[in-house]
Amino acid sequence: xxxxxxxxxxxxxxxxxxxxxxxxxxxxxxxxxxxxxxxxxxxxxxxxxxxxxxxxxxxxxxxxxxxxxxxxxxxxxxxxxxxxxxxxxxxxxxxxxxxxxxxxxxxxxxxxxxxxxxxxxxxxxxxxxxxxxxxxxxxxxxxxxxxxxxxxxxxxxxxx
Amino acid sequence: xxxxxxxxxxxxxxxxxxxxxxxxxxxxxxxxxxxxxxxxxxxxxxxxxxxxxxxxxxxxxxxxxxxxxxxxxxxxxxxxxxxxxxxxxxxxxxxxxxxxxxxxxxxxxxxxxxxxxxxxxxxxxxxxxxxxxxxxxxxxxxxxxxxxxxxxxxxxxxxxxxxxxxxxxxxxxxxxxxxxxxxxxxxxxxxxxxxxxxxxxxxxxxxxxxxxxxxxxxxxxxxxxxxxxxxxxxxxxxxxxxxxxxxxxxxxxxxxxxx
Numbered sequence: 272x273x274x275x276x277x278x279x280x281x282x283x284x285x286x287x288x289x290x291x292x293x294x295x296x297x298x299x300x301x302x303x304x305x306x307x308x309x310x311x312x313x314x315x316x317x318x319x320x321x322x323x324x325x326x327x328x329x330x331x332x333x334x335x336x337x338x339x340x341x342x343x344x345x346x347x348x349x350x351x352x353x354x355x356x357x358x359x360x361x362x363x364x365x366x367x368x369x370x371x372x373x374x375x376x377x378x379x380x381x382x383x384x385x386x387x388x389x390x391x392x393x394x395x396x397x398x399x400x401x402x403x404x405x406x407x408x409x410x411x412x413x414x415x416x417x418x419x420x421x422x423x424x425x426x427x428x429x430x431x
Numbered sequence: 432x433x434x435x436x437x438x439x440x441x442x443x444x445x446x447x448x449x450x451x452x453x454x455x456x457x458x459x460x461x462x463x464x465x466x467x468x469x470x471x472x473x474x475x476x477x478x479x480x481x482x483x484x485x486x487x488x489x490x491x492x493x494x495x496x497x498x499x500x501x502x503x504x505x506x507x508x509x510x511x512x513x514x515x516x517x518x519x520x521x522x523x524x525x526x527x528x529x530x531x532x533x534x535x536x537x538x539x540x541x542x543x544x545x546x547x548x549x550x551x552x553x554x555x556x557x558x559x560x561x562x563x564x565x566x567x568x569x570x571x572x573x574x575x576x577x578x579x580x581x582x583x584x585x586x587x588x589x590x591x592x593x594x595x596x597x598x599x600x601x602x603x604x605x606x607x608x609x610x611x612x613x614x615x616x617x618x619x620x621x622x623x624x625x626x627x628x629x630x631x632x633x634x635x636x637x638x639x640x641x642x643x644x645x646x647x648x649x650x651x652x653x654x655x656x657x658x659x660x661x662x663x664x665x666x667x668x669x670x671x672x673x674x675x676x677x678x679x680x681x682x683x684x685x686x687x688x689x690x
Binding site for chain 2: 305306307308310328330331332333336338340346347348349353358361362363364365366367372374379390391393394395396
């Protein structure tokens with residue numbers, strides 16, 4: 272059995288924990304041009320030295336190819352554990368344990384059983400009808416992952 | 432356009448599992464069984480471009496690699512060389528992160544074969560020997576010693592210039608100003624523990640007057656035999672920097688006050 276970094280209860284607790292974005296988060300969320308995609312990230316420190324990291328990626332060729340990640344970095348490491356990942360409808364995905372393949376909008380979820388089987392922690396994904404583009408996926412990320420934005424603000428991907 | 436002959440060629444050349452689905456005008460998505468470690472499949476799109484039919488990843492491969500790697504790491508050193516030779520070997524092109532192959536002389540099967548092989552080789556970069564989880568232990572160790580010990584009493588990465596001009600038996604920090612200097616090793620893994628053991632034995636051989644001490648990142652992760660050998664030659668050990676800061680400080684204070 273492979274190492275389990277986070278069990279299901281810990282994963283759930285981390286997702287449910289409130290993550291308050293600072294008032295100036297839009298300044299911190301600078302867009303960087305990478306190879307064929309744009310990326311923004313913000314780090315939210317926790318009191319024990321660990322961190323949450325929210326990473327947004329948008330492919331520059333296909334609007335439906337995006338990736339929105341809530342990650343967790345345990346104290347004293349730079350290892351990013353992906354707790355949730357919202358992907359667009361741009362590629363097939365196979366759940367290796369369940370042996371099911373689909374082509375749809377989907378949400379990767381960190382699970383104990385995938386870690387135990389030696390797969391990537393977020394190798395399991397479920398299809399979603401809750402979003403159909405990057406903006407609706409961002410809204411899901413905020414809602415599902417207990418992200419608290421300053422009043423009257425909506426999380427958006429910046430383009431410049 | 433009748434895609435069936437192309438699909439059959441793909442099946443024959445690469446895998447029976449390959450399927451093609453239309454997705455817009457002169458654009459087809461190709462299902463292949465090849466995937467990344469997280470279960471996401473490689474993206475292969477067959478589409479008409481100004482220079483003819485191409486198979487492209489639409490910049491998906493690099494975006495996926497960015498989950499694990501810093502994109503800057505792909506533009507230098509070994510990774511850059513592997514990418515560059517792979518592109519050349521499989522006659523692929525890369526532009527602004529998009530990797531594609533042009534279908535020459537209607538040889539769709541050969542083009543997809545090259546494309547898949549090239550993309551798989553590039554995704555293997557993820558598994559190069561670099562530590563995928565980089566610890567901050569050494570940085571934390573240096574910050575801690577810097578905070579606790581005056582600058583004029585410490586030397587990081589010290590080696591004995593007389594006996595060891597090449598610095599093969601260095602110690603992470605030498606604390607001076609006592610009758611016998613204190614050599615402090617920061618130990619994160621088995622390899623470092625073995626190196627520290629060899630250094631201590633060498634110091635004994637040279638009859639250097641010193642005291643030795645080790646601070647582990649997590650002593651429980653060191654294999655028993657390696658740790659047993661090290662314990663024979665190192666005077667004082669702390670099992671973890673993070674859980675023993677107070678005790679380490681007390682010990683260091685006792686040592687530096689000893690004239």
